[in-house]
Structure formats: C-alpha cells, structure tokens
Amino acid sequence: MRLLFYLAALGILISQAPARGSPEKDRQIFLDTYSKNLPGVPLSRYVHGSMMLSDDALSQYDSIMDFPPFQDAVDSGEKIWNTPFKNGQNFSNCFENKGVEIAGKFPYYDSDLEQVVTFEMALNFCLQNNNEAPVDFVDPETMGALSAYARSLSDGMLMQIEISTPDALAKYNDGKSLYFRRIGQYNLACASCHLTHGGHYFRDELLSPAIGQAVHFPVFRGGERLYTLQMRYQRCMEAVGAVPYSSGSEELNNLEFFHSYLNNGLPLESSVYRR
C-alpha cells in the first residue's frame, strides 16, 4: 500500500494525455518517455516487463520457461481447439490461415459490427456461429486455456494493429482517454504508473512500460494463475481502488486496442511466467 501512497503523492506530476496527434505520435511519446527513464535499454528487452533490468530475474524466468508449470493449461486449450463442434466444424475453420500467425492483428476495428473485436471475442464468435455456447471471458479453464493455446499459434508474429479509418481512430481515442483517466480511491491513471513512472523502481518492483506488455498474454502469475490481458487490467483497476469494467466490455476492448497499438512491431509470445 505504501507504493500507492507514494504514487498518489506524485500524482500531481502525471502527464496529461496528448490531446491531438496520431497513434504513431502517441507511440513516439511513450517511446521517448521510456528512453529517458531507461537509457540504453534496447526495446527488445521491454517484452520482459518488470524483469527487464534484472539479469537474475531473467535467468530465473528462463529456467521456469524451460519446463513451464502451466503447460497443462496450454495443453487443455489445445484439446478444446481441436475438438470438433457438434456440426463437425472446429476453431481453425473460423480463422484466416487456420488461426496460425493471426493474433498480432487483434484487436481490430470491425466496420460491420462498428466495434473493436478482440481475439477472445473472435473465439466466442466462432463458438456462436457454430451454434455452440460462448464461454466466460474470465474463466481460466475455458477461455483462458483456449486463448493460451490459440495465441501460441502466433508466437513470433509481430504485433501489427491497424487504425485506418476515422471510426477506428475514435475507438482508439476512447481507449486512450481511459488510459489517461484518473480512477479509483487513489486517483491514479494507468499512465501514472506505466507511462510517467514506467521503467522506475518502486521498492523491488519495476513498473513495466506499456510498450512490451501487450504481446505476451495470457500470463501465469506465480507460474499458475492464468490472467488474460483484460483480467490483468482489472487487477490494476482494483489495486487503485476502482471498480473494474468487465472483461469483454467496450471500455476494456477499446483500452486493449489503444494499448496493443503501442506494442506494434514487437514479437508475440503467449503464455509466460510472471510474479
């Protein structure tokens, strides 16, 4: 909790959302802030988030990832992915390229639906289009495992979010304004911790930069507890004393759209260990 008070005290210094500009300009503002906070650290290390500055933490990470304690969850996701629906179809039939090398294009703005579609939503659409019941976005056993496996088919792909129409830009801007909005009892924004203080230590924990965060979900905290990206957003909202939006809500989808755009160009790696 002391961390929160410290940050709340600093809160007054928090940068304002860049009002105008393009997504690319926003991304540059984030990059410039981090290169000041983390001089000389190559962008490729950002994917390791709070471990990026510690060789010890990274070598411990590597040894956990050699035999991931969460492999069973990913395997059970593979089973769900491969099990035919009652109509004989399966998940791979719903996706371009059978679902391989596609996750880096999610979330995308769907102009027919007039909304942002996340990868997890697309998994549920696949179920519904095949007359199967959708699964709960926050259930680790179904959506979590399925997302862990399905995303692994895109490991190594570079994030490539497109914002190509004014409607898509409006959703991006909606996500951006939530990122910079102070919320909760502690009156802190995502940007307070992960932009302004991104790359700074608080006690023994480095606050991870927003760039690098979105490419490696789900994570398994403590090696076991599965968190999708939106579940992780929800935990941070609770940590500042705010009531989180639900997973799959328009607010979090737009937030994920904005956040993922910032991660463009970084390689995806799903299912990793986190503290």
Ligand code: HEC
């Ligand atoms: C009080 C500071 C604080 C605020 C405000 C905050 N977070 Fe966090 N967040 C943390 C800490 C601490 C962690 C764990 C260490 C790390 O990875 O940065 C974390 C972790 C994360 C992670 C996981 C990073 C990873 O690599 O596993 C994501 C994603 C994230 N936060 C997003 C957000 C979003 C989006 C918001 C706004 C809704 C937000 N956070 C608000 C402190 C904060």
